[in-house]
Amino acid sequence: MLLEKINGGFVATVPCKLNLYLKVLGKREDGYHELDTIMVAVSLCDRLVMLPNQSGRWNLQVEFTDNRPLTATDYAWDVPSDSRNLVLRSLQAYVETMGVRNAGADLILHKSIPSMAGLGGGSADAAAALVLAHLAWSKDTSIAGIANMARGLGSDINFFLESNSNGYWAARCRGRGEKIEPIPVALPHASFLLIHPPEGCGTAAVFSKYVSNLAHPSGPEDILLGLKTNNLHLVGRGLHNDLEVPAEQVTEWILRARKWIDRYDHHGQAMSGSGSARFCLCKSHVQAETIGAEIQRESSVRAYAVQLWQQPSLEQQLLAIRGGRVLSPS
Helix, strand or coil: CEEEEECCEEEEEEEEEEEEEEEEEEECCCCCEEEEEEEEEEEEEEEEEEEEECCCCEEEEEEECCCCCCCCCCCCCCCCCCCCCHHHHHHHHHHHHHCCCCCEEEEEEEECCCCCCCCCHHHHHHHHHHHHHHHHHCCCCCCHHHHHHHCCCCCCCCHHHHCEECCEEEEEEEECCCEEEECCCCCCCCEEEEEECCCCCCHHHHHHCCCHHHCCCCCCHHHHHHHHHCCHHHHHHHCEECCHHHHHHHCCHHHHHHHHHHCCCCCEEEECCCCCCEEEEECCHHHHHHHHHHHHHHCCCEEEEEEECECCCHHHHHHHHHCCCCCCCC
């Protein structure tokens, strides 16, 4: 995420993620599934504005870049502004863990990442909330404490905190997604077309359809080598998601979107997370924009031409933005 200081508060711009590879290793005793996944951050972003105060209350307002539902079953912008939102749950966890008294804030969440898409928008927003709270109520420029806190809040939050790889945000994630291993990336010109159909996928519903014998036999070696050596063909050849077949049983849009993208000459395509968003690795950014425009003209989908996300490390940004301003509620 990118951080900035504004009059009276702070802003975080945070990207979404794509799963280039996702393998389900089995179900754990805690009810979650053990995963092995490769994720990259791309340039479709939410923006969280935080104006901290000492009221002891959180006031969250959610705004949308495009709040137009595409169909009656499109819940892309069905984002709560109450305690169900991970932003507020993360802030509450932060102040309780850190012992901050009377902490409150006015918050505006500008949503561009659709919900129920497999893009990690809620987790990205939660990560932003933790970092902004750290800016407001701590002098610490390390993220170790909030990274540890994030592991108890959600599966993908740590990706947005710990995945720095020489400016790119990419990682191999294990466990339920919270064990992060940044991976080398050298893809300066990688562009993706990301499409989100007008029907989302509930994560629980998709996992309930998963059958282990559908597992992909090969591993992520092609993707890892392609990311490291700037070989788009290798990356595209390795794209895979074990959850794609069960997601097709949840909504017909998964297969429909795959057939649309299959008409074009690209490096490869896959579903992200538990769906319903799909993406393809394009041969240029112009191609991503062109395919997206054509698909949008003939169908009810959202289409985004995106590139790999780059940013300084969070520690560097915290140190640079600190400027001696720390709000300490009494």
